[in-house]
Amino acid sequence: MKKDYYKILGIPYNAKIEDVKKAYRRLVHTCHPDIAGNTPEIIEKFKEITEAYETLSSPQKREQYDSIMKLYKYADNETQEKPKKTKEAKKEEPKEEQEPVKPKKENTFSKMREQAKTVHNKNIFSDFIKGLIKNSKPKQKKYTPPKIDGKDITTHVTLSLEEAINGTDRIVNILHMETCEKCKGRKFINGSVCPSCGGAGEKSKYNKLTVKIPPKVKQGSKIRVEGEGNKGYNGGKRGDLFLVINIENAQDIQYDGLDIIRTIPIAPYEAVLGGFISFEMNGETIKMKLMPMTYSGQKYRISEQGLEKDGIKGDLIVTIKIDLPKKLSKEEIELYERLKAISKRSVRES
Ligand SMILES: [Zn+2]
Structure with a gap:
């Protein structure tokens, strides 16, 4: 029996x-x-x-x-x-x-x-x-457990401005739930709770994955990688992986078609005197000439330094921002004092 x-x-x-x-x-x-x-x-x-x-x-x-x-x-x-x-x-x-x-x-x-x-x-x-x-019972319907799709996984990725503009390959380390290898998902081994997964039948595991990040991604945008989320159950499909994009100094970059708009800080004396300034862009140093008396918000267009599509290159539009120093040396303060003393014109008089 x-x-x-x-x-x-x-x-x-x-x-x-x-x-x-x-x-x-x-x-x-x-x-x-x-x-x-x-x-x-x-x-x-x-x-x-x-x-x-x-x-x-x-x-x-x-x-x-x-x-x-x-x-x-x-x-x-x-x-x-x-x-x-x-x-x-x-x-x-x-x-x-x-x-x-x-x-x-x-x-x-x-x-x-x-x-x-x-x-x-x-x-x-x-x-x-x-x-x-x-x-x-040839015609009897077989019981099939309901399909359960795997859960999506969301993770954050921080890109430099250059990576955000040009796209990049990023290796991400994703924590997946996988079937326990020791008990093969059975939860018990010889009548005892599986020591490896504690009877859960599954374990979390890090998997390295290389994700292609397309060019021109925006701050806070989500990139979907299909089928790289958690596993499904009873034949349910895998969830997706979502990468939330965080761009370093994201406030300093915008796009307009193929044009890239960047905010570049300059010192007050550079604004007054003008001259050459340089900054990094796409891994190369860009040098540009500032006119004397450049004001905050003034725009400079540098041709063919924007994005490229079908052989056409956009421009780089530089928006100037006069950046006040957070800390001044004693000598600098003395010079500003002197500048104040010798200035004949008040900015509030026309
Ligand atoms: Zn186990």
């Missing part, structure tokens, strides 16, 4: 899946080898409990198990009340014979069952039962 999983979990035959789970959780608290003691009997008992839970908590496995149990009961009844059952078996025989007779089908079901019972090899018996279930 096969083990009665319902008795093992102490639940009725019509118990709902929640009751199965509740009963199992209760038993884990009292019968787990870590709690009840690591004796062979307790380990064996807990193995049975886990086996019972795994079967009864899966609607598919439970249905199969219930069918087998029904056949066992049927077989037991038959041996007790042989005459009655043989009559029934005979009743069914004409039906069978209407079909083209195959030599092996001459055996009635009950004879086959008798044979199976005498064979003490469990595998042969269960294979035989499986065959019976398949043959007797």
Whole structure:
């Protein structure tokens, strides 16, 4: 006789899946080898409990198990009340014979069952039962657990201005949930909670991934990398990976078609005197001439230093911002004092 999983979990035959789970959780608290003691009997008992839970908590496995149990009961009844059952078996025989007779089908079901019972090899018996279930219920719908898509993962990526303008290949380290390698997602090993994943059946793992970041990305924009999120369940598809773009000094860059608009700070004396200034752009140094008396917000256009598309190059538009020093030396302050003293014109007089 096969083990009665319902008795093992102490639940009725019509118990709902929640009751199965509740009963199992209760038993884990009292019968787990870590709690009840690591004796062979307790380990064996807990193995049975886990086996019972795994079967009864899966609607598919439970249905199969219930069918087998029904056949066992049927077989037991038959041996007790042989005459009655043989009559029934005979009743069914004409039906069978209407079909083209195959030599092996001459055996009635009950004879086959008798044979199976005498064979003490469990595998042969269960294979035989499986065959019976398949043959007797060909049209029955199989239970398929619902597909669950994997969750998306969001991570932040910081780019330099140059990387944001030109695009780049960025290696990102993404924390994925993966099936536990030790227990293969089964949560238990020999009746004990898997020490590797703590019974979760899955573990988080870092994966390195190279992501191509296209040129001209904007501050705060999201780049979607399909299928690089967490894994799905029951055939559900993988989630996506989203990279949220953070650009260093993002406030200093804008785009207008192929033109790049950059804000460049200058010192107050550069604004007054003019002269050459230089700054970094696309990995090269750009030198430009400032006119004397350049004001804050004044724009300079440098041709063909913008983005390139189909052989056409945009311009770089420099917006000037007069940057006041946060800290001045004693000498600088003295010079400003002197400048104040000798200045004849007030800025508030016309
Ligand atoms: Zn595990």
